[in-house]
Amino acid sequence: MSGHPPFAVTVDLAVFTIRDGVFSVLLVERGVEPFAGSWALPGGFVEVAEDAETAAWRELVEETGVERFEGHLEQLRTYSAPDRDPRMRVVSVAHVAFAPDLPEPTAGSDAANARWWSVDDVLDGGPDAPALAFDHEQILRDARERIRAKLEYTTLAREFVTEPFTLPELRRVYTAVWGSPPDLGNFRRKVLGTDGFVVPTDAHGVSTAGGRPALLYRRGRASEIQPPMLRTTTRGSD
Template identity: 55%
Template sequence: MDDDPWEPPSVLLAVDLVILTLRGSRLHVLLVERGIEPFHGALALPGGFLRDHGEGLETAARRELAEEAGLVDVPHLEPLGVYGEPGRDPRGRVVSVAYLAIAPRLPEPVAGTDAAGARWEPVSDVVELAFDHLQILTDGVERARAKLEHSSLATAFCGETFTISELQQVYEAVWGVQLDLRNFYRKVQKAQGFIVADGPTRRTQNGRPARLFRAGPVHVLYPPMVRSAQS
């Protein structure tokens, strides 16, 4: 029988953030260039360790977001997942709680603390990140795509009034697919309360009139905008 007293394992707790927005017609993620080891000079998601036992997880996430990228007005952060595989961080056993935010019209980041740089990067251009951040990003993008299936989030990326084509462009950017306009319109119309007609038509770039809509009263779409039926 082992009589040695039990000691708690040495585990560090961290937070990582997947911050997504649309810039132009592409889905972008906020990345920082690491200014310290490990992975000095590599791109990574913003994040870091909790300061002490009195700091909450979301408080730490918002602090790191402000310190590393200068973003202080990011809206609702939602828990994305917990990542704790052995070897994910060469500094020791590190468990990270990841958060996700998907928001329109986010400003340019400003690097600070241990970040040598910060920028918005098209998600489709990201092929390598430090630690296991590529997996965390992949999970965050999939969550964002699912949210567009089941919620009215896409309308937040449009103007106060918008055309069906403009709404479609949001779905195409986040889902990473091209959609058939007629099929997309039918699906939108079936989701009761998703959008409502608003005012006169608008001339599009090709000179044709397009009907205007605005966000409807519902936040949960039924039936959902299922990707497999759209692509």
């Protein structure tokens, strides 16, 4: 309608994985203004004939070379502060994804570089951690919390261990995402007490500490943990 200022809709993606035991996020170095040279979440403008999810996948490929993958993807929330983009009024529909075995990215379109970063380094002031463009620090914080919460009430963590796996291997997934290990007793009760969370095999892993070899498991059919396995700062040993 006439009389309204320019207005656009964008998508931003917080794409997470675990690399070498580190909870990691995919960032791009912007090659164009605004914020040229700054790091940001991959994303861009929604085209007229697209829905937000289609635009999210397209921008991911164009900016990082990472093709559509199997894994958890959901809409995070909408970010609409009037001054969040210096170009015009821009509303972003942010998405969050969490999937194993994601590849090394390659920069494309308006990205000068693309790489995986430690989530905690970026958000908690790690060495050489970049300041993020736009309001992407807030989006990333919200996305990290969403994934941390997902691990409390779903069995999503199982996707990040190779079958067959031990319970210590599964527990390390929670440690990477939560930033501290779950209480050992509570962890074992939830995993072994939730029907279909894991299925025991008849095999044992190799003992690395001279103790009793750990039993090996496979993924079960359960998708939810009820009651949830709540985060705690209590530390236990494997």
